[in-house]
Amino acid sequence: MGQFTRFSCTIAAFFVLINGISSVAAHHSTTMFDHSKTMTITGTVVELRWVNPHVTLTVNGSLNEGDTPADWLMEMTSPGNLVRAGGWRRDAVKAGDKVEVVFSPLRDTEKKGGALKKMTVLATGEVFTANIREQEKPGLE
Amino acid sequence: MKICSPTIRKSFFVFIIAASVASQTSAQAPKKTPSVINPPPTAQDWADLAKLPDWSGVWNPKITDQDAQVKTNPPPWNEVAAKKIEAMFAEEKAGRPRLIFSNCLPEAHPSWMLVTHNAMEILFTPGRVTMLGESDGNRIRRIYTDGRAHPDVSDPTFHGHSIGHWEGETLVVDTVDILPEVPLAISEAAGVPNNGDMRTIERIHLADKDILHVDLEIFAPKILTKPWKTTRIFFRQRARKFDIVEGVCVQGDLAERVNAEGDHVFVPVEKSAWGNTVSVPAK
Numbered sequence: 349m350g351q352f353t354r355f356s357c358t359i360a361a362f363f364v365l366i367n368g369i370s371s372v373a374a375h376h377s378t379t380m381f382d383h384s385k386t387m388t389i390t391g392t393v394v395e396l397r398w399v400n401p402h403v404t405l406t407v408n409g410s411l412n413e414g415d416t417p418a419d420w421l422m423e424m425t426s427p428g429n430l431v432r433a434g435g436w437r438r439d440a441v442k443a444g445d446k447v448e449v450v451f452s453p454l455r456d457t458e459k460k461g462g463a464l465k466k467m468t469v470l471a472t473g474e475v476f477t478a479n480i481r482e483q484e485k486p487g488l489e
Numbered sequence: 490m491k492i493c494s495p496t497i498r499k500s501f502f503v504f505i506i507a508a509s510v511a512s513q514t515s516a517q518a519p520k521k522t523p524s525v526i527n528p529p530p531t532a533q534d535w536a537d538l539a540k541l542p543d544w545s546g547v548w549n550p551k552i553t554d555q556d557a558q559v560k561t562n563p564p565p566w567n568e569v570a571a572k573k574i575e576a577m578f579a580e581e582k583a584g585r586p587r588l589i590f591s592n593c594l595p596e597a598h599p600s601w602m603l604v605t606h607n608a609m610e611i612l613f614t615p616g617r618v619t620m621l622g623e624s625d626g627n628r629i630r631r632i633y634t635d636g637r638a639h640p641d642v643s644d645p646t647f648h649g650h651s652i653g654h655w656e657g658e659t660l661v662v663d664t665v666d667i668l669p670e671v672p673l674a675i676s677e678a679a680g681v682p683n684n685g686d687m688r689t690i691e692r693i694h695l696a697d698k699d700i701l702h703v704d705l706e707i708f709a710p711k712i713l714t715k716p717w718k719t720t721r722i723f724f725r726q727r728a729r730k731f732d733i734v735e736g737v738c739v740q741g742d743l744a745e746r747v748n749a750e751g752d753h754v755f756v757p758v759e760k761s762a763w764g765n766t767v768s769v770p771a772k
Contacts, residue, residue, distance in 0.1 A: 374588055374590040374591050374592065374594070374738065375590045375606065375624070375764075376586060376588055376678070378586075378765075379583075380585070380765055395769065397745075397769065400624045400625070400736035400737060400741055401593075401624045401736070401741050402741055402765070404769060406769060421767070421768060423766055426606075426623065426736065427734070427736070428607060428624065428731070431730060432608070432726065455584040461765075461766075483549055483724070486700060486724040486725045486726065487699060488726050488728060
């Protein structure tokens with residue numbers, strides 16, 4: 349194997365490794381969020397990703413009046429748990445809907461994101477929660 | 490007329506004998522082991538399923554009890570494993586939770602039973618009980634109840650090889666051949682690889698009309714000082730809207746987008762080292 353080929357393989361392996369590190373979806377703990385804090389923003393839904401193992405909701409809004417609106421990424425539990433525990437549906441919200449979201453922010457305050465606790469659809473008043481421990485009895489409806 | 494010399498004739502004779510012996514040897518050597526055929530179920534086999542307890546429906550776990558047992562019933566970790574677990578709890582408390590189930594690998598057995606936050610369903614068919622999980626595409630356990638033994642040659646997998654039998658209304662399951670890399674986890678951020686030779690005995694039964702108990706005894710000699718006993722609790726749901734649907738874990742790494750050619754494609758999202766989604770590409 350030539351020197352250049354070996355070098356190319358090393359570079360390729362490096363990028364495979366980097367890609368591996370950036371793709372680590374899994375069931376994970378949520379202590380990257382500061383659960384001792386609660387924040388609220390009102391904004392516009394950009395996207396609801398109804399996927400396992402963690403649904404995400406992107407909302408464009410601002411924490412404080414007068415701040416430039418930005419995209420905030422909310423993470424939740426799985427679709428199945430949201431249906432059982434929080435009354436969610438895949439079509440609970442769509443892009444453009446106005447919502448209020450209550451969440452625990454990321455400890456890394458440089459990033460705009462959090463663990464969603466509650467979402468209220470402003471047009472209808474519908475409330476959706478995301479506490480997986482609220483499904484601990486049989487015969488839920 | 491002599492067509493060849495005595496030496497050549499002798500050589501030819503020896504060759505014929507040798508070829509004959511070799512032919513007989515090769516005919517005997519690869520004695521094929523007869524295949525074990527799974528018999529087709531009979532009408533009686535199907536009818537017998539009706540005598541089993543009713544475990545239909547969707548079963549979701551009692552997560553608060555999983556949380557509580559972290560403190561009230563910890564595994565008897567050996568010294569090395571205990572130090573690792575202690576470090577993981579410290580990291581989790583500091584907001585840097587270890588990603589125990591990285592790369593969307595299954596929670597596997599027995600951690601699926603121990604720490605899952607998702608529902609499962611249990612199917613009975615002749616000779617087998619099948620557990621199907623929610624959220625991961627490959628979360629499945631096949632428990633053979635047809636009287637077979639564990640295989641002579643180990644073929645380790647994430648969920649191991651499970652054989653079961655009924656003792657009254659309790660399914661007793663013996664599981665071996667679990668991959669040594671599979672963690673024994675007590676939370677989504679605390680668990681260590683079992684490092685081999687892990688075995689579990691489960692006694693699965695209804696504790697109440699709609700409450701299922703999985704009593705586990707876990708033998709993990711490389712990381713535990715003695716077998717660990719624990720019970721995990723599941724609640725039955727029958728509302729149709731809770732039916733388990735397909736869930737593919739790796740889909741969480743991807744966003745659904747339409748590319749420049751008009752094709753619907755998946756594109757990667759950005760994840761943190763701890764597994765949460767950091768950003769999603771714009772549409």
